[in-house]
Amino acid sequence: MAADNMSLSAFRQLATKIVCVGRNYKEHALELGNAIPKKPMLFLKSPNAFLAEGEPIVAPPGCQNLHQEVELAVVISKTAKNVSKSDAMSYVGGYTVALDMTARDFQDEAKKSGAPWFLAKSFDGSCPIANFIPKSEISDPHNEELYCIINGKDQQRSRTDLMIFDIPTLIEYTTQFVTLQPGDLILTGTPAGVTKIVPGDVIEIGLTGKINAKFRVQ
Numbered sequence: 001m002a003a004d005n006m007s008l009s010a011f012r013q014l015a016t017k018i019v020c021v022g023r024n025y026k027e028h029a030l031e032l033g034n035a036i037p038k039k040p041m042l043f044l045k046s047p048n049a050f051l052a053e054g055e056p057i058v059a060p061p062g063c064q065n066l067h068q069e070v071e072l073a074v075v076i077s078k079t080a081k082n083v084s085k086s087d088a089m090s091y092v093g094g095y096t097v098a099l100d101m102t103a104r105d106f107q108d109e110a111k112k113s114g115a116p117w118f119l120a121k122s123f124d125g126s127c128p129i130a131n132f133i134p135k136s137e138i139s140d141p142h143n144e145e146l147y148c149i150i151n152g153k154d155q156q157r158s159r160t161d162l163m164i165f166d167i168p169t170l171i172e173y174t175t176q177f178v179t180l181q182p183g184d185l186i187l188t189g190t191p192a193g194v195t196k197i198v199p200g201d202v203i204e205i206g207l208t209g210k211i212n213a214k215f216r217v218q
């Protein structure tokens, strides 16, 4: 399948991993009391995390503080290993907007004990995604506006040029360690404005003028 013409279900089936970037927007790192990273901070979600529009967001068992994190996601189009910054954009097939749903209480506990973030970040349904946007529709992914509206009110809204590490840097850094495969996603980190999500909330995410998706919390 042509990677620049993928449907949501196609990349969802192809993806073997969702590489997530943490603390890639200064204001978000600061709002949670974290330091600004000196190199990309990465963690992983498994494809079990994917959730499409129409499916409900459900907190994992025992979670008392579920947060939303809207993020621009990059869809990888071809096998990528040791890719240089200058070549990196040729490995991008398109984009989408995703939610990095986070069990913040699980994460806080893990941070304290030095344990992995796996259950805080990669529970089933922890990555709601909008539809695929072909690369041809976004000439500069660092010149877009990302938003998250909760129950009709703006909760997150940011320009993507505020990313600390840009997309070529993230691809170069990641592929030194990990081979990215067609359909894999890179979630590029969330801007400021994360908050507690409760049952009944309606979360709308998108890129202004390009794409929008709506999710209900169960």
Ligand SMILES: O=C([O-])CC(=O)C(=O)O
Residues within 6 Å of the ligand: 020, 021, 022, 023, 024, 025, 028, 029, 032, 069, 100, 102, 107, 188, 189, 190
């Ligand atoms: O949990 C966090 O704050 C790290 C993260 O995913 C982000 O910055 O997008």
Ligand SMILES: [Mg+2]
Residues within 6 Å of the ligand: 020, 021, 022, 069, 071, 100, 189, 190
């Ligand atoms: Mg995140």
